[in-house]
Amino acid sequence: MNLYVYTLRRLLYIIPVLLGVCAIVFFLFSVVSPDPTLIMLGKHASVQQMEELRRELGLDRPWFIQYLDIVKSAFTFDFGRSWSTKQEILTMIKQGAIPSLTLSLPAFILSFVISITISLFVAFYRGKILDKIAIFGCVSMMSISSLAYILFGQWFFGYKLGLFEISGYEYGFPDFVPYVILPGIIWIILGLGPDVRFYRTILLDEIYQDYVRTARAKGLGESLILFKHVLKNAMIPIITYLIIAIPFLILGALLLESFFSIPGLGAMTLNAVNASDFPVIKAMTILTSVAYIIFSVITDICYTLVDPRVRLK
Amino acid sequence: MRILIILAALLGFSCTKKIDLNEKVLNLSVTAEIKGMDPIYANDMYSSNEVARVYEGLLQYHYLKRPYTLVPNLADKMPTVSKDGLTYTFKIKKGVLFHDDAAFHGGIGRELVAADFVYSIKRLADPKLQSLGWWLLQGKLLGLDDWRKKYAEKDKVDYTEAVAGVKALDKYTLQFKLKKSFPQFLYALAMPFTYAVSKEVVAKYGKEFLNHPVGTGAFILPVFTQSNKIIYIKNPKFRDKYYPTDVSEEFNTPYYLADAGKKLPLVEKVVVNIMKEQQPRWLNFGKGRIDVIGIPKDNFEAAVTPDRSLTDDMAKKGITLIKNVALDVTYIAFNHDDPLFKNIYLRRAMSLAYDPHAFNKLFNNDLAMVAQSLVPPGISGYMPSYTNPYVGPKVEEGKKMLAKAGYENGVGLPEIIYDTSSATVNRQMGEFFKKQMAKIGIKIKVVTNPWPQLQEKITKRKVQVFGIAWGADYPDAENFLQLLYGPNRAPGANGSGYDNPEFNRLFEVSSLMQDSPERTALYEKMYRIAAEQVPWIFGVHRQNFILRHGFLKNYVASDFDQGSAQYLNIDLKKKAEILKKL
Numbered sequence: 001m002n003l004y005v006y007t008l009r010r011l012l013y014i015i016p017v018l019l020g021v022c023a024i025v026f027f028l029f030s031v032v033s034p035d036p037t038l039i040m041l042g043k044h045a046s047v048q049q050m051e052e053l054r055r056e057l058g059l060d061r062p063w064f065i066q067y068l069d070i071v072k073s074a075f076t077f078d079f080g081r082s083w084s085t086k087q088e089i090l091t092m093i094k095q096g097a098i099p100s101l102t103l104s105l106p107a108f109i110l111s112f113v114i115s116i117t118i119s120l121f122v123a124f125y126r127g128k129i130l131d132k133i134a135i136f137g138c139v140s141m142m143s144i145s146s147l148a149y150i151l152f153g154q155w156f157f158g159y160k161l162g163l164f165e166i167s168g169y170e171y172g173f174p175d176f177v178p179y180v181i182l183p184g185i186i187w188i189i190l191g192l193g194p195d196v197r198f199y200r201t202i203l204l205d206e207i208y209q210d211y212v213r214t215a216r217a218k219g220l221g222e223s224l225i226l227f228k229h230v231l232k233n234a235m236i237p238i239i240t241y242l243i244i245a246i247p248f249l250i251l252g253a254l255l256l257e258s259f260f261s262i263p264g265l266g267a268m269t270l271n272a273v274n275a276s277d278f279p280v281i282k283a284m285t286i287l288t289s290v291a292y293i294i295f296s297v298i299t300d301i302c303y304t305l306v307d308p309r310v311r312l313k
Numbered sequence: 314m315r316i317l318i319i320l321a322a323l324l325g326f327s328c329t330k331k332i333d334l335n336e337k338v339l340n341l342s343v344t345a346e347i348k349g350m351d352p353i354y355a356n357d358m359y360s361s362n363e364v365a366r367v368y369e370g371l372l373q374y375h376y377l378k379r380p381y382t383l384v385p386n387l388a389d390k391m392p393t394v395s396k397d398g399l400t401y402t403f404k405i406k407k408g409v410l411f412h413d414d415a416a417f418h419g420g421i422g423r424e425l426v427a428a429d430f431v432y433s434i435k436r437l438a439d440p441k442l443q444s445l446g447w448w449l450l451q452g453k454l455l456g457l458d459d460w461r462k463k464y465a466e467k468d469k470v471d472y473t474e475a476v477a478g479v480k481a482l483d484k485y486t487l488q489f490k491l492k493k494s495f496p497q498f499l500y501a502l503a504m505p506f507t508y509a510v511s512k513e514v515v516a517k518y519g520k521e522f523l524n525h526p527v528g529t530g531a532f533i534l535p536v537f538t539q540s541n542k543i544i545y546i547k548n549p550k551f552r553d554k555y556y557p558t559d560v561s562e563e564f565n566t567p568y569y570l571a572d573a574g575k576k577l578p579l580v581e582k583v584v585v586n587i588m589k590e591q592q593p594r595w596l597n598f599g600k601g602r603i604d605v606i607g608i609p610k611d612n613f614e615a616a617v618t619p620d621r622s623l624t625d626d627m628a629k630k631g632i633t634l635i636k637n638v639a640l641d642v643t644y645i646a647f648n649h650d651d652p653l654f655k656n657i658y659l660r661r662a663m664s665l666a667y668d669p670h671a672f673n674k675l676f677n678n679d680l681a682m683v684a685q686s687l688v689p690p691g692i693s694g695y696m697p698s699y700t701n702p703y704v705g706p707k708v709e710e711g712k713k714m715l716a717k718a719g720y721e722n723g724v725g726l727p728e729i730i731y732d733t734s735s736a737t738v739n740r741q742m743g744e745f746f747k748k749q750m751a752k753i754g755i756k757i758k759v760v761t762n763p764w765p766q767l768q769e770k771i772t773k774r775k776v777q778v779f780g781i782a783w784g785a786d787y788p789d790a791e792n793f794l795q796l797l798y799g800p801n802r803a804p805g806a807n808g809s810g811y812d813n814p815e816f817n818r819l820f821e822v823s824s825l826m827q828d829s830p831e832r833t834a835l836y837e838k839m840y841r842i843a844a845e846q847v848p849w850i851f852g853v854h855r856q857n858f859i860l861r862h863g864f865l866k867n868y869v870a871s872d873f874d875q876g877s878a879q880y881l882n883i884d885l886k887k888k889a890e891i892l893k894k895l
Contacts, residue, residue, distance in 0.1 A: 038768045038804070042356050044448035045772070045804045052465060053443050085348050086523055087539055095538060151592055159596040165329055166600065167593035168586065169541050178330060259590045263541040267589075271346050274764075 003301065010297040014290060021289045022070045029278045030059075030066055036276045040083055057083065070282060079283035084275040089283045092268060099169050100264030103180045103256065104249040107187035112242060115192060119199035120226050123207055134196065142193035149186050150259045157182055167261040183260045187253065202237050206230045235306040243299040247291035332601065332892060337580040337883045339865075342588050342603045349523035350537045352508040353437050353444035358784075358874070361505040365875030366545050366583060367412070368508035368528030371403055371430065371487075372499060374788075374873050376880050377560035377569055380691060381788040381873060383499055387425065387509060387529065389485075392499075398827060401489040401498065402482070405430070409552050414527045416517035422550065425529050427481035429509045434479045435472050436515070437506055440465035446506030449786075453498065454478030455490040472512070494825040496832075500787035505875060531578040531879035545583040545878075556867075556880060569867060578879035579867075598860065601888070601895045604881075605861040605868055613678050616860060621680070623860075631863030631891045636856060637870035638682065640689050640785035642793065643852030645731075645746060646809035650774050653729070658718035660847040664703040665711035666753040667850050672745060676738065681853035686844040687793045689854040693828070694790025694836030701844040704851060711753045723754025732770055732779040735761040742780055772804040781808065782852075785872060789828075790836045794820055797839075797848055811848035864888035 037050040037057070054060050058069065073079050079089035122134040158166035164182035206212065207230055215225045257266040265284070272280035348360045352368050355361040373386040385391055389404040411422035434454070437444050438461045452458060455478035464470040478490045491498060501507055514527040524537045531554070532545035558573045572579060586602075588594040591609035598606040608616050616627050616634070623634040645667070647654040654660055669683045685701040688694045705711065712722070720726040731746055733739040743759035750757045762770060770776050783806075786792050795801050798820045799812030819839050826832040844851075861868045866882035 035769055035772075038772060039764075041445060044356075044445075044806065046448065046451070047804055049443075049447060049451075050804060052440060056441070056443050081520070085346070085539055086351070086354065086520075087349065088520075092539060095540070154592055154596055159599060162329060162600070166596045166602070167588060167590075171540075259593060261541040261586065261588050261590075261593060263539065263587075268539075 003304075007297055007301065010300070011294070014293050017289060017293055018074050018286065019071065021286060022067065022074050025282050025285050026063075026067045026070050029276075029281060030063070033276060033278075036083060036278055039276045073282070074286045079286075080279050082272070082277050082280050084272070084277040084280070089280055092280070093265065093283065093287070096263060096265040096268045098171065099176070099262045100253075100257070100266060101249065102176050103183055103262055103264065104187070104253060106180070107184040108245070108249055110184070111188045111191040111195065114188060115195035116199055116231075116238070118192070118196050119203055120231070122196070122200050123203040123230075124222060124226060126204060126207070135200075138193040138197050140193075141189065142197075146186075146190050146255060149189055150183075150255065153182055153186050154259065167259065169260075169262045179260070179262065183253075183256045183262065187256060198241065199234075199238065202234045203230055206234045209233070232306065236303055239302045239306065240299055243295050243302065244292075246295050247288055332888075334885055334889050334892075336582065337885060338582040338584055339580045339878055339881055339883060340584050340586065340602060340604050341878070342586045342594050342597070342606065344587075344589055344594070346539070346587065346589075347537075347543065347585075350526035350534065351523035352433070352505045352510060353442060353446055354523065355505040356445035362874050363543060363585065364505045364508065364526070365530070366532045366878055367526040367530045367534050368505065368510065369530050369876070370502055370505070370508045371405070372503040373876055374503060374871070375557065376869065376877065377557050377564040379561050379563065380693075383503055386503075386876075388502075398494045398496070398825075399491045401491075403427075403487045403489075405485050405487060406552065407485055409529050410550050411511050411514075411529055412527045412533050412548060413550070414514060414517075414525070416511070416514040416525075416527065422527070423511070423513075425509060426484050427487040428484075429511060430487050430507075431476075431479050431481050432472060432512045433510050434507060435460070435476065436510065439470050441470055444506065446504070449501045449504065449506055453491055453495050453501075455492050494827075496825075496827045497787060497789050497791055500789060503873070503875075504787070530876070532583055541587050543585040543587075545585075547578055547581050551578065554879075564869070569869070572867060572880075572882055579882040580878070583878045598862075599895060601862060601892045604865040604883070605859060608858045608860055610678070613858070617678075617858060627860065630894050631887070632860050633863065635859040635861060635868070635870045637859065637872075638690055639855045639857055640691055640788060640872045641782055641855055642684050642687050642689055643681075643780070643782040643855065644684070644687070644849040645778055645780050645852065646849045647778055647811075648774060648776050649810045649812065649848065651777055653727075653777070656718050657846065658714050659720065659726075660850075661703045662711045662714035662718055662720075662753060663750060663755065664847045664850045665705045665707045665714055666755070667746070667749045668706035669704065669852055670706070671749075672742070673853050675745060676742060677853060677855060680858060681855045684851040684854050686840045686851060687796060687849070688790045688836070688840050689785070689793070692785075692788045692790055693833045694794070694840055696837055696840055699841070699844070701851065703845065703847050705749075708752050715753050715755070720754075723756065726755060728756040728758050730758050730760055730777045732760050732762060732767055732776045734764045734767045739780065746780070771808045774803065774810065778850075779808075780852075782855075788872070790840075791820075791824060794823075794836065794839050794843075797843055809848055811846075813842065813846060813848075816842050816846075862888075862891060864891055 037053040038045055041049055041053060058066065077090065081088055082092060118134065122131045125131045154166050157163050165178045169179045170176055212225055212230060215229055254266040254270050257264045258270060268280065269284050343359045345359045347363050348354055350364055350367060352364050355364040369387050371386060371388040372383045375382045375384045387405055387409060389406050392401040392403045394401055405425065405427055409425040411417065411425060413420055413422045417423050436442060437446055437450060438457050440461050450457060456476045457478045460474065460476045480488045482488050509529065511527060514525060515522050518525045526534050526537060531548055531551050533548050534543065534545050537543065554577045556572045556575045556577060560569060591611060594603065594606060595609050595612045597603045616624055618624055623632065647660055673679050673681050673683060682690065683704065685699055685704060690697065715721065715723065731743050733743045740759065740761050747757040747759055767779065771779060783793065783796060796806050797811045797816060798807060799817045801807040802810045816839055819835050823832050823835040857870060859870050864884045864887040866884055867880050871877060
């Protein structure tokens with residue numbers, strides 16, 4: 001099938017998926033969750049003012065009109081204003097995306113490079129003491145709570161040694177750099193355990209394939225076999241793992257952003273959930289769904305690029 | 314560990330920013346998101362403090378007087394009040410300028426006039442804006458409720474239509490007319506909800522007004538963005554306002570009076586860091602990047618000794634400990650719609666069995682004050698020598714009282730549900746309550762709810778007992794007593810739905826009276842009724858423990874912090890010395 005037609009067809013899937021997402025969002029936050037006017041008006045809420053506010057927010061309209069509003073905003077990306085901060089949601093997202101990406105993107109790339117390098121290294125020494133130490137290290141690192149890394153990192157490297165900013169953020173390059181290094185390192189460390197184990201398993205699956213034995217029989221060096229042949233053949237699961245993670249990079253890192261006072265989308269989403277800020281939650285859910293579908297299509301396309309055996313249908 | 318240090322050293326080379334010691338910068342921290350810079354939405358402590366750095370009201374609390382005393386701010390002097398207590402006439406200060414902004418002719422801030430207050434009060438009442446401070450003036454000013462009601466049904470609100478309750482008599486004279494006596498009215502004029510905004514700025518920025526604060530205050534914030542930091546700069550055109558020279562006895566010290574008579578503000582810049590988590594806040598304070606901090610619970614022992622003084626380690630760094638009893642009360646409320654709790658003996662039995670002292674030790678590091686009734690110390694109506702006979706722990710008396718209620722050893726009493734919010738500490742408080750009640754044979758089931766759900770349950774009367782707290786909006790016992798006034802039942806502030814005709818009558822009488830010994834006597838009567846009728850199980854009045862660095866001058870702990878930054882100062886020489894020790 002033509003790549004363009006395939007892409008178009010897959011992108012059209014966004015429509016039913018979005019309708020479904022809108023229905024779930026509407027059900028969860030309009031039917032199940034408590035009255036937001038109570039939260040917005042706080043301790044001095046009166047029946048009259050709650051009714052007035054409900055009318056202003058359009059919560060007194062029939063349910064299907066409210067549902068259609070959500071659908072409309074999902075397709076126009078006009079999410080309106082936050083109930084809690086009264087800010088334009090699209091502006092909030094734009095403002096929050098930059099800090100989130102300045103932290104998550106470099107950390108994500110570095111994390112991948114380091115993890116895949118270690119994985120190749122331990123796959124090369126499979127079954128040897130180095131491999132066992134690496135696996136033990138990975139499991140140990142995964143056993144420690146992410147909060148422990150954050151608290152220790154801030155206290156030791158930020159406070160005791162004074163090497164990094166303890167928390168905070170400044171917009172613009174290079175002003176943001178001092179603020180994202182420590183959370184970035186923690187991000188990498190947090191990902192190292194599961195990533196190395198995952199990539200190692202994939203690489204080991206490939207290492208025992210016939211073509212590797214053939215390559216060895218032909219006298220190719222181990223590093224050439226690993227980098228040129230094994231890595232290339234292991235790319236499909238790696239690509240899936242990587243690309244599907246990208247939409248969540250945009251969402252930010254809830255805990256890291258919160259502890260390091262980084263005004264990203266993770267912190268914004270957390271605030272919205274705490275304040276029952278339905279429009280913001282709705283916007284973030286819809287955007288994440290759209291991003292997820294788009295990146296799924298990209299993953300499929302990437303398959304054909306790295307493996308000629310894969311055909312788009 | 315060595316490898317970690319080397320790694321960190323390599324990566325972290327010059328990864329920290331140096332503190333600027335050339336400019337007087339105030340570094341503060343807040344623990345919650347700031348909702349925006351529109352006074353009419355500033356309904357939480359954090360947002361109202363930020364709004365008050367840019368905007369100002371007619372009145373303010375004297376910075377260095379206790380008990381809290383109202384003094385003129387944008388008003389030239391305190392108002393003249395008519396004999397019937399219904400008409401308040403203010404003269405406002407002349408020559409006060411709004412901050413420069415493109416909204417004004419030529420970009421130059423114009424003079425504040427009485428009409429700006431009329432506009433700002435109408436904005437507070439505007440039904441289209443759904444301000445969060447309308448409760449403050451609802452039913453208070455002549456014609457304002459009708460004006461609001463009229464435009465609630467229409468598409469557009471007409472601000473030019475006169476309202477009898479708020480009028481500009483001339484350029485500098487403002488008059489308020491009340492529907493009925495409301496002695497707390499003046500407190501309303503010190504709250505950010507009623508601060509002056511300019512209609513030109515509102516018109517220019519429309520819905521984005523909340524991001525373009527243009528007031529008359531000591532500091533300027535060119536644009537507000539929802540971020541982790543807010544940076545204010547000194548208003549170069551701020552009017553001649555001076556640090557006070559007449560102060561209460563406790564502030565008559567060189568620390569507070571070194572800047573007496575100096576023109577305000579005293580610093581060039583105010584940086585407000587939004588830090589929601591305790592640890593980064595605490596560590597940044599430790600590094601001198603924040604000037605003052607409320608001690609986080611987990612760090613309490615590092616800062617304060619068992620006898621409630623500062624640890625040597627902190628004292629060596631030039632840090633000072635400040636204690637401040639908060640104007641609040643924590644309590645466990647009964648739902649008085651539940652037939653079970655119409656039985657006063659059951660309520661008393663539960664109160665007698667409950668140990669607020671143990672609660673205080675467990676949850677407040679033994680720092681709070683056990684409440685005898687609902688009014689906290691520091692405001693008239695509080696009775697320092699009064700001891701509530703039903704405050705526990707008096708387990709044996711509780712058992713007898715429970716038998717008198719008809720449930721000897723809890724036999725025949727159904728399991729009671731205690732609702733609380735889902736934070737860990739609140740769940741622990743619920744378990745504590747359960748354990749206390751078990752002492753007299755009462756079975757409790759603890760149910761945790763996300764805060765919004767708990768609020769809804771209270772409003773819809775779907776609770777039996779629930780743990781909650783109240784902080785003062787203004788320093789008057791009325792603000793606490795209204796929590797038990799029958800007509801204020803939920804969704805009003807009376808979440809327990811307590812309705813006692815005698816209490817209601819006294820409240821209605823006192824609410825029309827100006828501050829006087831007679832009114833205080835009525836407050837005390839209500840304080841006693843609340844104590845003895847046990848509408849709630851009383852908890853504690855909390856106490857704040859605050860640390861400040863030695864280089865921060867003039868700091869005063871206050872329940873009403875709005876506008877305080879203009880009085881604070883930084884000793885740069887001392888700061889340089891102290892930073893070396895940190």
